[in-house]
Each structure stands twice: as C-alpha cells, then as structure tokens.
Amino acid sequence: MADNNVSRAEYVSMEEQPRLITLNNISKEYDGVTVLDHINLYIRKKEFVTLLGPSGCGKTTTLRIIGGFETPTEGTVIFDGQDITNLPAYKRRVNTVFQKYALFPHLNVADNIAFGLKLKKTPKDEIARKVDRMLELVNLSGYGKRSVESLSGGQQQRIAIARALVNEPEVLLLDEPLGALDLKLRKEMQLELKSMQQRLGITFLYVTHDQEEALTMSDTIVVMRGGRILQIGTPKGIYDEPKNAFVANFIGESNIVPGVMLKDELVEFCGARFACVDEGFGENAEVDVVIRPEDIVLVGEDVGHLTGVVRSVLFKGVHYEMMIEAGGILWKVHSTTMEPEGSRVGLSVVPFNIHIMHKMEEANAK
Amino acid sequence: MKKFLQRFYIILILLFLYVPILVLIVQSFNAGKSRAKWEGLSFVWYEELFKSSAIMDALKVTVTIALLAAVISTVLGTLAAIGIYAMKKRPQALMMTLTNIPMTMPDIVTGISLMLLYLFFRVDRGYWTMLLAHITFDIPYVILSVMPKLKQMNKFSYEAALDLGCTPGQALRKVILPAVKPGVVTGAMLAFTLSLDDFTISYFTTSPLVQNLSTLIYSQARKGIKPTLNALSALMFITLLVLLLIVNRRTADNHPVKS
Known part of the structure; x- marks a missing residue:
C-alpha cells in the first residue's frame, strides 16, 4: 500500500x-x-x-x-x-x-x-x-x-x-x-x-x-x-x-455480484442491504458490486451481513484463500486466519470497501 | 548373410554409378586412340585439349556464362526472396509454388519453351540468349537457399534496424544481408554449378556458332568420340565434384542435423 x-x-x-x-x-x-x-x-x-x-x-x-x-x-x-x-x-x-x-x-x-x-x-x-x-x-x-x-x-x-x-x-x-x-x-x-x-x-x-x-x-x-x-x-x-x-477482474482478484442501488449510499445484493459510499446512480438502478477478497472480514456467524459455509480452503503463503458460499454466491475471501471447511461463518464488509459500478456497456462486453 | 547382401547391393550401385566415370578418367590417360587397348600412360590428350581452339572457346563460354549467371541470379534471387518473405501468407505461398515449379519441370521442357519464346520474339539465339536462360533456371535455386535463412532471422530485426535510425536501404545492407549471407553464398555456388554442367537447356537456347562445353561434346560425339573429350569430361567431373562437395558441406553446416 x-x-x-x-x-x-x-x-x-x-x-x-x-x-x-x-x-x-x-x-x-x-x-x-x-x-x-x-x-x-x-x-x-x-x-x-x-x-x-x-x-x-x-x-x-x-x-x-x-x-x-x-x-x-x-x-x-x-x-x-x-x-x-x-x-x-x-x-x-x-x-x-x-x-x-x-x-x-x-x-x-x-x-x-x-x-x-x-x-x-x-x-x-x-x-x-x-x-x-x-x-x-x-x-x-x-x-x-x-x-x-x-x-x-x-x-x-x-x-x-x-x-x-x-x-x-x-x-x-x-x-x-x-x-x-x-x-x-x-x-x-x-x-x-x-x-x-x-x-x-x-x-x-x-x-x-x-x-x-x-x-x-x-x-x-x-x-x-x-x-x-x-x-x-x-x-x-x-x-x-x-x-x-472487467477492469475490476483484470486488476487483482474480485468478487463481482449483481446488485440494485436502492438509493445513494445504499445497495442491495444477495438479499441483504449494505451501506456504501457511492452515490449518483439513481434509485433502483441495476449495478455490479465489486468486493476485493481481502476486504471481506470473517466474523461470528450471527454478527455478519451475510452468513455462509466454507467450501474450500487453500494455503497461499501469506494468506488463506477460502471459497465461502453465502447468499447463493461463492465468495472468494483472503484472510490470514483459517476457518475449517464446512464451518459456518459470518461475512462483513465495511461500506468503504463496497465498490458500485455501472453494468458493463454492451460494446465493451463483447 | 543379410549384412553381406546389404553391402553387396550398395557396392553394386556404387559400381554402376562410378565405373563408367572411372573408365573415362583412366582412358583420358591412354596414349593410344583405341578404347579397347591400353597403350601406356600419357598426357597427350590433355595437351591436345588445351591446344584445340574450339574447346578453349567453349570453355570460355561455359565459365563466363556460369559466372555471370551466378552473380546476376544471386542478386535477383536474393532480392526476390526478401520480397517474397515480406509478403502476406497467401501470396507468399503462391510465389513459393511458382518458384518451385521450374525446378521440378524437366530441363527439356524448359529448354524447348525458352527456344520457342526466342523464336516467337525473333531473337537470334547465341551467347546472350543462353546466358538469359541460365539466369532464369538459376533464380529459383537461389531463392530456395536464401529463404530458410530469412525465416530463421528474428522477425523484428528489420524493425529494430529502422528503430535505431536505419533507412530501409541501410537496414537491408547492415542487418538483413549479413543475416542471410550463408544462404546467399550457397545459392551462388549452386547457381554456378548448375550453369556449368547444363546441357539440355543450353542446347535449345544457343546457336551452333556459340557452344559451351557440353553442347560441344555432344556435337563432336556424334562424329565419333575423340580421346580429347575423355580428358575434357574428366576435368569437368573433377571440377563439379569439388564444387558440389563445398556446397554440400555448407548446406550441412547451415542445417545441422539434430542427433
């Protein structure tokens, strides 16, 4: 950094x-x-x-x-x-x-x-x-x-x-x-x-x-x-x-999920509402939500925004890479602490680390 | 037993190939005129060979045409190869096919078609028509020797030369030609050799007044073979053998066989 x-x-x-x-x-x-x-x-x-x-x-x-x-x-x-x-x-x-x-x-x-x-x-x-x-x-x-x-x-x-x-x-x-x-x-x-x-x-x-x-x-x-x-x-x-x-995925690793921008600084995805810092998308606009794997914090099962199950764990040297299923989506999470496969965890993201993006234009998506 | 048969077979082939030439070389030293009888070792036919003005003229024609044809076809062929190399894939494949066809065509077809061409344009046949014919059949061999060297070259070499300040002409001289030089030399020697021993195409593209060695031998042989021709043929064989050995050595060096 x-x-x-x-x-x-x-x-x-x-x-x-x-x-x-x-x-x-x-x-x-x-x-x-x-x-x-x-x-x-x-x-x-x-x-x-x-x-x-x-x-x-x-x-x-x-x-x-x-x-x-x-x-x-x-x-x-x-x-x-x-x-x-x-x-x-x-x-x-x-x-x-x-x-x-x-x-x-x-x-x-x-x-x-x-x-x-x-x-x-x-x-x-x-x-x-x-x-x-x-x-x-x-x-x-x-x-x-x-x-x-x-x-x-x-x-x-x-x-x-x-x-x-x-x-x-x-x-x-x-x-x-x-x-x-x-x-x-x-x-x-x-x-x-x-x-x-x-x-x-x-x-x-x-x-x-x-x-x-x-x-x-x-x-x-x-x-x-x-x-x-x-x-x-x-x-x-x-x-x-x-x-x-595309940029989010190409530069570093990302979780990209579809979401709806309900209003300024409030986004809904995976059936939950999240505070964020983006504004100017209008109300009920369809957007892509990008969260970096290292920005997802593992918390207790009951205190997170989302609850999920650890599906796989890989040791990557500096950190563990875990695939966690939550809200119908497989999230990539980087963490220095490891949760065993099959355990239930809570996922939390601070508003600053939730990035809202316009859906990709057709011309760029080809 | 199997090994014996293999050896026997090879020896048989080599005998068939080389005994005639060997007989010819031995006969060239025969003092007598008869081919049936050995009358002692002598260089008399070699002496006569160098005294014969017809043969000496023919030798001059043969050597100058071989040299000129080799030089001109090497320049044209090398430039053609560079041009073909720079083409896009499909025209390049087309050009290479067009280049290969004359090499697979029987010499007699090339010879007769060139003769017809000269007749059609009412060009009197002689030294220059023969030279032109030799240049024509030499070019494809030069292209074929230079092309692999171009393909081995780093494809950015030319651009790197431009990038460092070369004009296209300087890039050709300072970067491309040094890179393909071995292929150019091989092509030139090949062209020289091919031109030196050509009979068929020369026969159809010259007049009886301008003879090279092979057409001269042919016309004299019809009247009966003089022993001087043995001496001449022996000398030509040795010259070509040496040249071919050099060309083969170079080609082997250029394309090392991976063991």
Whole structure:
C-alpha cells in the first residue's frame, strides 16, 4: 500500500510535466477488422505509462503506431507539438525494446549497442565511452566483446535495453520486454527498469498483460480491451476504483455480484442491504458490486451481513484463500486466519470497501 | 548373410554409378586412340585439349556464362526472396509454388519453351540468349537457399534496424544481408554449378556458332568420340565434384542435423 501512495504523490508532480505524445482519435483496421477503435491518450514527459490488457486488446498496435511501424487508418499522433503520423520510424525520437530482443546476431555486444550511434556518425572515442557507460548501467561491464548468442535471456534483454537507451531517446517503448524471463528474474528486472527510468528521466511506454507488473512499475495504467481504452488512472486509483467489472477482474482478484442501488449510499445484493459510499446512480438502478477478497472480514456467524459455509480452503503463503458460499454466491475471501471447511461463518464488509459500478456497456462486453 | 547382401547391393550401385566415370578418367590417360587397348600412360590428350581452339572457346563460354549467371541470379534471387518473405501468407505461398515449379519441370521442357519464346520474339539465339536462360533456371535455386535463412532471422530485426535510425536501404545492407549471407553464398555456388554442367537447356537456347562445353561434346560425339573429350569430361567431373562437395558441406553446416 505504501508504495502505491508514493506513486500517487509522484503522479501529482507528474501533472506539471508537459504532454509529450498525444494520440488523437486513433483507429486501426486490418483487412476490415478493427484493432483500435478511436483511441485518445496523452503521455507526459518522464511518465511511466503502461498499456495493460489481454492479448488482442490493441496495446501492441498502439505501441507500434507510436514507434512508426504501423500507420493508423484514422487519427493523428502528435509528438512534442508536431504531427508525426506519417513520419518513418527511423526519423522518430523514440526507441523500442522488442518482445524477443531482436539483437543482431552478426554483431558482438558492443557493436549491437553502438549500432545507432554509428549511424549518427558519432566519433569513435565517444561511442566507446557511451557503450561502456551503458554496459555499466545494465550491470554487464566487460561483456562488450562477447557474441550476443552466448548470453542468457536476461542478459540479452539488458543488452536490448542498453542498445535502445544509448541513443538517448525521449521515449522508450517496451513491448512485453520481460515476457520471456522466469518469475524471479522478471521481478528483479521490473525494479531495475523502474529505477533506471527514474534516474534517466526518460518517458517509458510499457506494454504488458501482467497486471502485477503494471501495478508495480507504472505512474499511469491504461487498461485496454477490444481496441478501446476502458480506464486510465494511477495504479492505486484503478485498483481501488475500477470503472467496470472487467477492469475490476483484470486488476487483482474480485468478487463481482449483481446488485440494485436502492438509493445513494445504499445497495442491495444477495438479499441483504449494505451501506456504501457511492452515490449518483439513481434509485433502483441495476449495478455490479465489486468486493476485493481481502476486504471481506470473517466474523461470528450471527454478527455478519451475510452468513455462509466454507467450501474450500487453500494455503497461499501469506494468506488463506477460502471459497465461502453465502447468499447463493461463492465468495472468494483472503484472510490470514483459517476457518475449517464446512464451518459456518459470518461475512462483513465495511461500506468503504463496497465498490458500485455501472453494468458493463454492451460494446465493451463483447 | 543379410549384412553381406546389404553391402553387396550398395557396392553394386556404387559400381554402376562410378565405373563408367572411372573408365573415362583412366582412358583420358591412354596414349593410344583405341578404347579397347591400353597403350601406356600419357598426357597427350590433355595437351591436345588445351591446344584445340574450339574447346578453349567453349570453355570460355561455359565459365563466363556460369559466372555471370551466378552473380546476376544471386542478386535477383536474393532480392526476390526478401520480397517474397515480406509478403502476406497467401501470396507468399503462391510465389513459393511458382518458384518451385521450374525446378521440378524437366530441363527439356524448359529448354524447348525458352527456344520457342526466342523464336516467337525473333531473337537470334547465341551467347546472350543462353546466358538469359541460365539466369532464369538459376533464380529459383537461389531463392530456395536464401529463404530458410530469412525465416530463421528474428522477425523484428528489420524493425529494430529502422528503430535505431536505419533507412530501409541501410537496414537491408547492415542487418538483413549479413543475416542471410550463408544462404546467399550457397545459392551462388549452386547457381554456378548448375550453369556449368547444363546441357539440355543450353542446347535449345544457343546457336551452333556459340557452344559451351557440353553442347560441344555432344556435337563432336556424334562424329565419333575423340580421346580429347575423355580428358575434357574428366576435368569437368573433377571440377563439379569439388564444387558440389563445398556446397554440400555448407548446406550441412547451415542445417545441422539434430542427433
């Protein structure tokens, strides 16, 4: 929680940064299939923005449009006040870290990193200096003469990052760069990337389908689905106030149940009435109610809002995950204390942790 | 017993394949003119071979055409392979089929159809028509050698080059060509070899005035085989053998067999 508070504080200062990239009404069609449907998005200088969504949601296409590898069917890309929609990739002030690294196997590590500098006719001694500095930055000093194929996946990934960063781009685009790494290495690289981004003060646009990765690293998360943006916000903002059931389910785990908003600050679901903090839905409006598994508190059988029976218990390390049947619904509950299978328990939720959302629009639900 | 039969069979096959060539090579060193009688070891036919202006002219034609055809078909074939690789799936499959058909077509069909084409357009047959024909039948083999190398390449390599500031032309030179170089070299050698030993297609696409070695041997053999032809054939066999060994070695290196 503390970490998320820090990012929000940073986000406030982020608002003073000028907008670097703006996507206006971007659409992309392939052979009549709409991959992006009128996307509007801006990215501020020095911001760490993550495009998050399941595969096929259009996140990679959005990145490729900014990189210059795709031309949108409709809409404009503005970079630093200039329309770059039709500018070829090699003239853009962005660099990309590709999914499978795409290092050049016929060049050694140092020549891979120096590739962009040589094209710009940088003097030799300056290239050598910059390459060394980059190798140091990615913790691979002394690897310059190695062949890239002799490196492990994690090392190749670092070289790919160094090869992009050495050109001092204003924006670094990263397309699921950690996807091929194992879990432990991935976690290390997440932290490294984040600290690198903060030290260098470069804007990062990061694409991932891993919600935990997005929550850990981002200043701003853009949740996408079916070629549309569902929600833009800080990690904490999106986690605490998901806009609809899809976002709630995609970011972290959730219990989502149908309910009726009786009036402001009063909702009915599972045959019981609950006080909540949401208002403005009107009276007797059908809504989705979202409750995080860790927000359900187990209490005595008679004192809870709902009474249920424990159906299964899983030990998850930090907590137990229990499936509890109550009010005709199977609730997922995370708790550090365990109730045995078959026992009757009471469930309680404080009003603040009950999130009310509009039923998902049809267009988004497809 | 079974093992003996297996060995025997293989030896039989090899004998049938190589004894004629061996006889030819031995005969090329025979001092006498008769093929029936061994009259002592001699290099006289080799000497005569290099003195014969007809044969030397034919050798020049053969080698220059093989070199030119190899270079031109390698350039065209490599660029074609890159173009086909960049196509979408269905046109790509179509192009590869169109590329494969000429290779499976009998040489005589290719030869006659090229001859008819030249006749139709009233092009006088000679050196340049033969060269054109050789380039034509070489290209598919170059495409086929380069394509696997392109497919092995990381599909983002080209984009990575653009991303780092390459123009499309620079990306081709600095990233794609180095990646497919082994395939290009193999394709060039294959083209050279095929062109060097082609008879059928050359026969139909040149005039009697411009002969390469194989058409010359054919026309002379009709008048009776001179021992110089033994010497010539022996030399051609050795040259092609060496070239093929190199090509095979390269192909084996490019596609290591997983054991």
